[in-house]
Amino acid sequence: MSVHREDKKITVNSILEMKVAGEKISMLTAYDYTMATLLDAAGVDMILVGDSAANVMAGYDTTLPITLNEMIYHATAVVRAAKRAMVVVDLPFGSYQGNPFEALTSSIRILKESGAHAVKIEGGVEIRESIERIVNAGIPVIGHLGLTPQSVHAFGGYGLRAKSVHEAHKLTSDAQVLQDAGCFAIVLEKIPAKLAGEVTDKLRIPTIGIGAGGQCDGQVLVGQDMLGMNKGFRPKFLRQYLNLAEQIEGAVQQYVKDVKSGGFPSQEEQY
Ligand code: KIV
Numbered sequence: 289m290s291v292h293r294e295d296k297k298i299t300v301n302s303i304l305e306m307k308v309a310g311e312k313i314s315m316l317t318a319y320d321y322t323m324a325t326l327l328d329a330a331g332v333d334m335i336l337v338g339d340s341a342a343n344v345m346a347g348y349d350t351t352l353p354i355t356l357n358e359m360i361y362h363a364t365a366v367v368r369a370a371k372r373a374m375v376v377v378d379l380p381f382g383s384y385q386g387n388p389f390e391a392l393t394s395s396i397r398i399l400k401e402s403g404a405h406a407v408k409i410e411g412g413v414e415i416r417e418s419i420e421r422i423v424n425a426g427i428p429v430i431g432h433l434g435l436t437p438q439s440v441h442a443f444g445g446y447g448l449r450a451k452s453v454h455e456a457h458k459l460t461s462d463a464q465v466l467q468d469a470g471c472f473a474i475v476l477e478k479i480p481a482k483l484a485g486e487v488t489d490k491l492r493i494p495t496i497g498i499g500a501g502g503q504c505d506g507q508v509l510v511g512q513d514m515l516g517m518n519k520g521f522r523p524k525f526l527r528q529y530l531n532l533a534e535q536i537e538g539a540v541q542q543y544v545k546d547v548k549s550g551g552f553p554s555q556e557e558q559y
Pocket of ligand 1: 317337338339341378509510
C-alpha cells in the first residue's frame with residue numbers, strides 16, 4: 289500500500305511519510321528529457337540528476353569535471369519531463385566546497401534556473417554550515433555519505449567505504465550531523481549493509497542506499513546501469529533489469545544492413 293496517491297506530486301513530506309510507513313523509496317538517475325519521461329511514467333519516486341552525468345553522458349573517468357552550468361542544463365531537461373517524481377540535483381565538485389555562501393548561491397541557481405525541487409551534496413560535518421545555509425533558504429537538501437565520488441583521489445579509488453571502526457564511527461556521527469543540519473534524506477553509497485542498517489535505524493530521516501544493502505529506507509541506481517546500457521560496469525550491488533546495450537547494438541546492426549541493402553525504407557515508409 290502506497291502512502292502517496294499515484295497522481296500526486298512527490299514532496300519532501302511524502303518522502304518522510306514513506307519512512308514512517310515503512311514504504312521503500314525508489315530513486316533512479318536521469319540526465320535527459322526522454323529517459324526522465326520514461327522513469328516518471330513508470331512511477332519512480334525521485335529522479336536524481338546525478339553528477340554521474342560526467343561519466344554517463346560525457347565519458348569522463350570521474351565526476352569532477354562537470355560544471356554547475358552543465359548540471360543545470362541536464363536538470364532543466366529532466367524537470368520538463370517529471371510530472372510526479374521529485375527532481376533532486378547534485379551540487380557538482382567545485383560549486384560548494386569554498387564556503388556556505390558559495391554552496392547557497394549554487395543551490396539557488398539550480399532551483400531558480402532548472403525548476404528542480406532539491407539538491408544533493410557530498411560530505412559530513414565539514415559542510416554542516418553550508419547545509420544549514422541552504423536549508424534556511426527553503427531549499428530541501430539530501431546528504432551523501434560513504435563512497436562520495438567527488439573525493440575519489442583522496443580515497444584512492446571507488447572501493448567499499450567505512451570498513452574500519454574509525455570510519456564507521458565517523459559515518460554514523462556524520463549522518464546525525466546531516467539530520468540535525470536539516471537534510472531530509474541521506475544517500476549511503478557503498479558501505480557495509482550492517483552499518484547502513486544501524487544508521488537507518490538511528491535516523492528519523494530516510495536513508496537511500498546504493499551498494500549499502502537492503503535495510504536502507506530506499507534504493508538508488510544509475511538508470512543506464514540498471515537498464516544494461518553500460519557494458520563494462522557490473523559491480524556486485526548492481527541489478528541489471530535489461531540488457532539494452534545488446535538490444536540497441538542488434539537494432540543498429542539491422543538498420544545498417546537494411547540501409548546498405550536498400551531494404552529501408554520500404555514502399556510503406558515513403559510519401
Ligand atoms: O551522481 C550520482 O549518480 C549519484 C548516485 C550514485 C547516488 O550520486
